[in-house]
Amino acid sequence: MDIVPRDSFNREIDYLRVSVIDRCNLRCVYCMPLDGLRFLPGPELLTAAEYETVARAAISVGFRKFRVTGGEPLLRRDITEIVERVARLPGAEGLSLTTNALMLPALAGELRRAGLTRVNIHIDSLNPETVERQMRWGSFERIWAGIMAAEDAGLSPLKLNAVVTAGYNESDVVDLARLTIERDWHVRFIELMPLGGGECARLSIARYVSNVETRRRIEAELGLMSEIPSENPSEEARNFKLRGARGVIGFISPVSEPYCGTCNRMRLTADGKFHLCLLNDDELDVRKALRSGAGDPHEEVAKILLKAVALKPTGHHLLEGRSTRERSMFQIGG
Numbered sequence: 001m002d003i004v005p006r007d008s009f010n011r012e013i014d015y016l017r018v019s020v021i022d023r024c025n026l027r028c029v030y031c032m033p034l035d036g037l038r039f040l041p042g043p044e045l046l047t048a049a050e051y052e053t054v055a056r057a058a059i060s061v062g063f064r065k066f067r068v069t070g071g072e073p074l075l076r077r078d079i080t081e082i083v084e085r086v087a088r089l090p091g092a093e094g095l096s097l098t099t100n101a102l103m104l105p106a107l108a109g110e111l112r113r114a115g116l117t118r119v120n121i122h123i124d125s126l127n128p129e130t131v132e133r134q135m136r137w138g139s140f141e142r143i144w145a146g147i148m149a150a151e152d153a154g155l156s157p158l159k160l161n162a163v164v165t166a167g168y169n170e171s172d173v174v175d176l177a178r179l180t181i182e183r184d185w186h187v188r189f190i191e192l193m194p195l196g197g198g199e200c201a202r203l204s205i206a207r208y209v210s211n212v213e214t215r216r217r218i219e220a221e222l223g224l225m226s227e228i229p230s231e232n233p234s235e236e237a238r239n240f241k242l243r244g245a246r247g248v249i250g251f252i253s254p255v256s257e258p259y260c261g262t263c264n265r266m267r268l269t270a271d272g273k274f275h276l277c278l279l280n281d282d283e284l285d286v287r288k289a290l291r292s293g294a295g296d297p298h299e300e301v302a303k304i305l306l307k308a309v310a311l312k313p314t315g316h317h318l319l320e321g322r323s324t325r326e327r328s329m330f331q332i333g334g
Ligand code: SAM
Pocket: 024, 030, 031, 069, 070, 071, 072, 073, 098, 099, 100, 120, 121, 122, 161, 162, 163, 190, 191, 192, 193, 194, 195, 204, 329, 330, 333, 334
């Protein structure tokens, strides 16, 4: 039987979310401000070979699942190489990627051939005006073209993520949910989280919508949903189906229904820090070990990762108004 690392709360931690960039080609209102952004200089980003070393080390200590995220991961010119290097490692159980889909028409096929198995696509509304207001810089047509490209490339099951934001898309959730009637997609609604302490964090508090309300809104229009029992104890979404629907509606509710007790995630930032918990600033540097030239980088990374697992905190403090100060969502990856 495989050995999986456990943290001090006896949680099995076997899922690494890898951020590859902090830049983005969108400016979602709750994630990135229009002004005052400073991005990591290129040399500070981990290279494709360094990601491979980290993933190998992670597999050697019992990690199995990997996801690539950002910023917008498809902005990395070497994204196909990163995917290829991680996906082909023996012991990696599939590789998924979170994206806003704008660049998928150009990249979906080659990412699939490189070993990518699934994508989560971020789309907050099917209404072009709402998309323009909420996600800024993008357009519904371009995101939809990316969704179609992912489907044509066989990156399934397709998961769509929408962050529900008062005064923007809170009533558009019904049309998004309706997509699951005809299509075998997962449409997931995410509650806003304030990260980084800036204007996006303030908006995330002011515009928060509970998934209790989102579910009620969907059921009022589309009928009652039945819950699908989860086969995966670390599943962050509670999943439901509309009657007769082919797809699934998921609710990710870190604020109204925290799932810290079953968290199985470790995160790696684009500048090479293990970020121990999304909603906490604690980090351990791994880039120094990768670049120091001292010792075997694989062994050094494995040691740091096990230390990161041991130090992983539990329980967030969003309701007391505490979250990260140092990092915003686009600098961690969600
Ligand atoms: N750019 C890609 C995307 O948007 O999918 C990947 C990175 S993005 C930071 C990852 C996820 O974080 C997206 O699904 C996005 O909706 C979510 N997100 C960003 N800011 C958020 C916030 N303040 N609260 C909740 N989710 C947020």
